[in-house]
Amino acid sequence: MKDWVLGLTLVLADGTVVKTRGRPRKSSAGYDLTRLIVGSEGTLAFVTEAHLKLTSKPQNERVALAAFPSTSKAVETVVRVIQSDMPIAALELVDDTGMRGVNQGGYCAKEYPEVPTLFLKFAGNDKAAVDRQIKTVQEFARQAGCQTFEFSNTPEEAEAIWAARKTLLWSMLSLKNDPSDIFLSADTAVPVSKMGEAMDAVKQKISASGMVGTCLGHVGDGKSRPAFQSLPPFSRDMRHLTGPTIGNFHTAVMCPPEQKSQAREIITWVQRLAIGMDGTVTGEHGIGLEFRDAMVEEIGENGVDMMRQIKLALDPLCLLNPDKLFRLRIEKAAG
Numbered sequence: 001m002k003d004w005v006l007g008l009t010l011v012l013a014d015g016t017v018v019k020t021r022g023r024p025r026k027s028s029a030g031y032d033l034t035r036l037i038v039g040s041e042g043t044l045a046f047v048t049e050a051h052l053k054l055t056s057k058p059q060n061e062r063v064a065l066a067a068f069p070s071t072s073k074a075v076e077t078v079v080r081v082i083q084s085d086m087p088i089a090a091l092e093l094v095d096d097t098g099m100r101g102v103n104q105g106g107y108c109a110k111e112y113p114e115v116p117t118l119f120l121k122f123a124g125n126d127k128a129a130v131d132r133q134i135k136t137v138q139e140f141a142r143q144a145g146c147q148t149f150e151f152s153n154t155p156e157e158a159e160a161i162w163a164a165r166k167t168l169l170w171s172m173l174s175l176k177n178d179p180s181d182i183f184l185s186a187d188t189a190v191p192v193s194k195m196g197e198a199m200d201a202v203k204q205k206i207s208a209s210g211m212v213g214t215c216l217g218h219v220g221d222g223k224s225r226p227a228f229q230s231l232p233p234f235s236r237d238m239r240h241l242t243g244p245t246i247g248n249f250h251t252a253v254m255c256p257p258e259q260k261s262q263a264r265e266i267i268t269w270v271q272r273l274a275i276g277m278d279g280t281v282t283g284e285h286g287i288g289l290e291f292r293d294a295m296v297e298e299i300g301e302n303g304v305d306m307m308r309q310i311k312l313a314l315d316p317l318c319l320l321n322p323d324k325l326f327r328l329r330i331e332k333a334a335g
Contacts, residue, residue: 001038002034002035002038002039003053004052004053005034005035005038005050005051005052005053006021006022006023006024006025006034006051006052006053007019007020007021007022007023007034007050007051008020008021008033008034008037008038008047008049008050008051009047009048009049009050010037010045010046010047010048011045011046011048012044012045012314012315013045013314013315013316013317013319013320017048018033018045020033020034020037021033021034021051022051023051025053036310040325041286041287041288041321041324041325042320042321042324043311043315043320043321043322043324043325044310044311044314044315044320045314045320046320058089058123058124058125059124059125059127060122060123060124060125060126060127060130061089061121061122061123061155061158062121062122062123062130062134062151062152062153062158063119063120063121063122063151063152063158063161063162064118064119064120064122064134064137064138064149064150064151064152064161065112065117065118065119065120065148065149065150065151065161065164066117066118066120066137066138066141066146066148066149067112067113067115067116067117067146067147067148067149068115068116068117068118068141068144068145068146068147069115069116069145069147070116070196071093071095071116071195071196071199071200071203072196072197072200073116073144073145073146074093074116074117074118074144074196075093075192075193075195075196075219076144076196077118077137077140077141077144077146078091078093078118078192078195078219078220078247079192079193080140080143080144081137081140081220082192084136084140086133086136086137087123087124087133088120088121088122088133088137088220089121089122089123089220090119090120090121090220091118091119091120091121091218091219091220092118092119092120092165092216092217092218092219092220093116093117093118093119093195093199093215093216093217093219093249094116094117094119094164094165094168094214094216094217095116095199095203095214095215095216096114096115096116097175097203097212097213097214097215098168098171098172098214098215098216099112099113099114099115099116099117099164100114100175101168101171101172101173101174101175101214102164102167102168102171104171104174104175105167105170105171105172105173105174106174107163107164107167107170107171108160108163108164108167109160109163110160112164113147113148115147118141118219119161119162119164119165120137120220121162122134134151138151168216172214172252172254173254175212175214175254176212176254177212177254177256178256180256180257181212181254181255181256181257182254182255182256182257182260182263183252183253183254184252184253184254184255184260184263184264184266184267185250185251185252185253185267186250186251186267186270186271186281186282187248187249187250187282187283187284187285188248188249188251188270188271188273188274188279188280188281188282188283189246189247189248189249189274189279189280189282189283189284190246190247190249190274190277190278190279191246191247191277191278191279192219192246192247194277194279195217195219195247195249197277198249198273198274198277198279199215199217199249201273202215202251202270202273203215205266205269205270206251206253206266209262209263209266211253211254211255211259211262211263211266212253212254212255213251213252213253213254213266214251214252215249215250215251215252216249216250216252217247217248217249217250218247218248218249218250218283218284219247219249246279246280246283248283248284249283251266251267251270253266253267268294271291271294271297272294272297275297275298280298281294281295281297281298287324287325287326288324288325289323289324292323292324292325292326292327293327295325295326296326304326307325307326308326308328311326311328312328
């Protein structure tokens with residue numbers, strides 16, 4: 001989200017009104033207050049106005065689905081796509097358990113192979129260019145041992161294929177052993193090249209626990225070239241066009257309420273796995289109250305203390321979401 005926010009108008013805890021930046025796409029004027037506030041989860045200010053980047057809807061949109069014998073083979077294709085600097089609009093990886101949920105959920109008109117599967121979305125104004133992208137990715141997938149590769153030729157076909165990804169959350173809930181089972185999740189991120197290893201390790205951990213769980217990877221992170229076509233050739237924001245190097249993946253664990261503590265231990269294990277792979281405990285959903293101690297493990301006490309000092313400078317009475325993101329008193333974290 002932060003990449004789409006140009007500037008903000010906000011109100012500090014003492015009522016001071018601040019405008020972080022105007023409408024220019026690039027600026028080197030002082031600290032980047034805009035991103036500081038966007039990532040602060042409501043702990044530093046109230047946002048009253050936002051200037052956002054806009055983009056036109058591409059004239060041609062196609063989707064594709066590729067099934068693989070293993071997660072590592074699917075990730076191999078992802079890495080090839082990223083290294084080729086191809087402007088994929090969306091690139092999602094669903095594991096075999098997730099695909100079983102897709103078939104069991106009943107939201108799709110057909111059944112799919114219950115194996116690791118990539119869902120891809122292609123978009124652009126040039127139809128021939130989009131067709132070339134699909135053919136190139138299909139060849140990448142074939143070289144990685146893809147079992148099936150299908151793509152849409154009409155908007156109706158695109159909607160039908162993407163329905164499997166769009167309804168995945170509700171499909172996953174159909175895998176509960178009992179309606180009373182609870183749902184815990186993590187949204188860690190690791191370098192894309194390590195995503196296959198990470199997801200396989202997580203799946204083994206969940207399987208060994210006897211619980212039901214699945215992994216979903218946002219391996220394309222939604223950053224595509226069409227969305228930024230209007231930028232000047234040498235804009236600093238061109239860094240977004242090279243594709244992501246970090247892949248965000250969600251881990252979902254479902255279990256009876258009495259096993260919540262064991263499931264939470266798995267989530268903590270997943271987060272530590274991501275940190276050990278030079279990743280992060282949260283790729284998009286944020287820290288909140290629950291993962292604030294995990295953030296200390298990721299960036300260290302000195303980094304978190306720097307955040308504390310910023311918080312106390314802007315909100316000395318701690319009126320805005322106190323103790324969210326990090327504990328305001330260091331000794332609490334130790335206890």
